[in-house]
Amino acid sequence: MDEVRIIEIQRSVFSNNEKQANKVRDQLKQQKTFLLNLMSSPGSGKTSLILQTIKSLRDDFKIGVMEADIDSAVDAERIAAVGIPAIQLHTGGMCHLDAGMTMQGLKEMNLTELDMVIIENVGNLVCPAEFDTGAVMNIMILSVPEGDDKPLKYPLMFSTCDVLLVNKIDYLEFSDFDMTAVKERALKINPSITIFEISAKTGEGIDMWAEWLRKAICNWIAA
Amino acid sequence: MDEVRIIEIQRSVFSNNEKQANKVRDQLKQQKTFLLNLMSSPGSGKTSLILQTIKSLRDDFKIGVMEADIDSAVDAERIAAVGIPAIQLHTGGMCHLDAGMTMQGLKEMNLTELDMVIIENVGNLVCPAEFDTGAVMNIMILSVPEGDDKPLKYPLMFSTCDVLLVNKIDYLEFSDFDMTAVKERALKINPSITIFEISAKTGEGIDMWAEWLRKAICNWIAA
Numbered sequence: 538m539d540e541v542r543i544i545e546i547q548r549s550v551f552s553n554n555e556k557q558a559n560k561v562r563d564q565l566k567q568q569k570t571f572l573l574n575l576m577s578s579p580g581s582g583k584t585s586l587i588l589q590t591i592k593s594l595r596d597d598f599k600i601g602v603m604e605a606d607i608d609s610a611v612d613a614e615r616i617a618a619v620g621i622p623a624i625q626l627h628t629g630g631m632c633h634l635d636a637g638m639t640m641q642g643l644k645e646m647n648l649t650e651l652d653m654v655i656i657e658n659v660g661n662l663v664c665p666a667e668f669d670t671g672a673v674m675n676i677m678i679l680s681v682p683e684g685d686d687k688p689l690k691y692p693l694m695f696s697t698c699d700v701l702l703v704n705k706i707d708y709l710e711f712s713d714f715d716m717t718a719v720k721e722r723a724l725k726i727n728p729s730i731t732i733f734e735i736s737a738k739t740g741e742g743i744d745m746w747a748e749w750l751r752k753a754i755c756n757w758i759a760a
Numbered sequence: 761m762d763e764v765r766i767i768e769i770q771r772s773v774f775s776n777n778e779k780q781a782n783k784v785r786d787q788l789k790q791q792k793t794f795l796l797n798l799m800s801s802p803g804s805g806k807t808s809l810i811l812q813t814i815k816s817l818r819d820d821f822k823i824g825v826m827e828a829d830i831d832s833a834v835d836a837e838r839i840a841a842v843g844i845p846a847i848q849l850h851t852g853g854m855c856h857l858d859a860g861m862t863m864q865g866l867k868e869m870n871l872t873e874l875d876m877v878i879i880e881n882v883g884n885l886v887c888p889a890e891f892d893t894g895a896v897m898n899i900m901i902l903s904v905p906e907g908d909d910k911p912l913k914y915p916l917m918f919s920t921c922d923v924l925l926v927n928k929i930d931y932l933e934f935s936d937f938d939m940t941a942v943k944e945r946a947l948k949i950n951p952s953i954t955i956f957e958i959s960a961k962t963g964e965g966i967d968m969w970a971e972w973l974r975k976a977i978c979n980w981i982a983a
Contacts, residue, residue: 579801579885579914580906607886609912630916632855632886660913662802663830663855663884682905682928683803689832690883691802693853705905711934 541613543625544645549637554668557636561643561671571598571653571754572639574672576694579660581680582704584612585737587655591621593747598652598754603642605634605659612657622646633664636671653754662687666694673757676700681708685715688722695726700733702746707736764836766848767868772860777891780859784866784894794821794876794977795862797895799917802883804903805927807835808960810878814844816970821875821977826865828857828882835880845869856887859894876977885910889917896980899923904931908938911945918949923956925969930959 551557565572602623604612613625626642658665677698688695735742774780825846827835836848849865881888900921911918958965
């Protein structure tokens with residue numbers, strides 16, 4: 538395995554993040570590359586979900602991954618170990634990615650050869666929701682051990698995302714997590730959010746999520 | 761149960777947070793009130809840990825709690841339900857508390873009647889570590905389902921805290937969490953951090969933590 542490249546990204550110089558985000562999306566559209574922005578708390582299973590998604594979709598699409606963290610390259614190394622192009626972005630202490638920072642990362646990827654790039658945003662249920670990265674789709678994970686009250690406390694994240702993946706359902710039997718309540722709470726904030734129940738560890742529910750994502754990517758490329 | 765008061769706190773107007781934090785500590789010292797700042801990811805068990813700590817120490821100290829969240833009052837309601845004075849701070853979307861925001865909260869508590877105030881900071885492993893709240897002691901929770909790689913990714917939080925509580929050890933048997941590795945990683949970043957293994961759910965390990973905290977409070981009040 539080649540060593541993973543670590544890119545030290547800089548604070549964005551752009552005052553209008555929305556404008557930059559639209560620029561990113563225009564460029565992606567031209568290159569027919571789907572950009573997926575994955576957000577969650579630390580430790581909810583983002584990297585494991587990416588690995589499962591790669592496993593399901595790698596025969597259909599050429600996939601690349603940008604891992605964002607304040608420090609370490611452990612996540613990008615896990616992705617690179619399965620033969621997928623991955624870079625590690627270090628955010629210089631920043632708690633989120635914005636469009637300018639995403640652009641800096643995308644410049645290091647060979648976009649003309651990729652159908653999809655997955656961003657693993659910094660593990661944080663607050664700040665990443667405030668900044669449009671330029672992604673085509675925003676998705677989030679809530680893991681069962683985090684508890685079913687999270688939509689009440691972090692409503693912006695739930696309102697920003699197109700998809701909620703409820704992960705670690707293999708923990709359900711040891712937990713008092715109320716799946717019905719969490720769905721009701723998420724849908725109250727965001728009636729158009731699509732919800733999947735998964736275990737990135739056991740693979741349960743991954744097929745349905747991957748099939749749904751496959752269609753979304755095809756629709757976007759065809760549009 | 762009285763209804764929990766929700767305080768909408770404002771962005772701080774102070775440019776020098778460190779100076780404000782020292783002011784908070786001076787005031788606490790005069791009033792002999794110990795301020796404990798609890799930080800962690802969302803859903804790692806902060807409120808449950810506070811409830812267990814209250815149970816162990818309420819006969820010895822008069823305790824109050826300030827819950828910080830972007831939205832909802834569910835945490836403060838859980839604390840108030842056991843008869844402990846609790847207020848809910850709403851941060852107006854802010855991802856952390858600083859000293860000025862902590863001051864706004866403390867003004868709403870009857871400090872002369874309290875030996876200890878516990879702050880439950882916003883669930884976030886990044887931003888709260890950057891802002892001194894004026895607390896006498898900073899502590900953090902890492903819960904087993906979050907994984908043992910967190911010190912590598914969020915080093916500032918581990919370096920800022922006096923205590924690491926590894927929570928949800930009742931999940932250890934279903935997990936590949938490496939306790940030895942997490943301790944080594946945390947101690948490498950912060951050699952003086954004190955580590956306890958606990959389950960806020962089952963109560964395991966709480967006695968040792970509470971006894972340690974009791975001594976720390978007594979030492980601080982006596983000093």
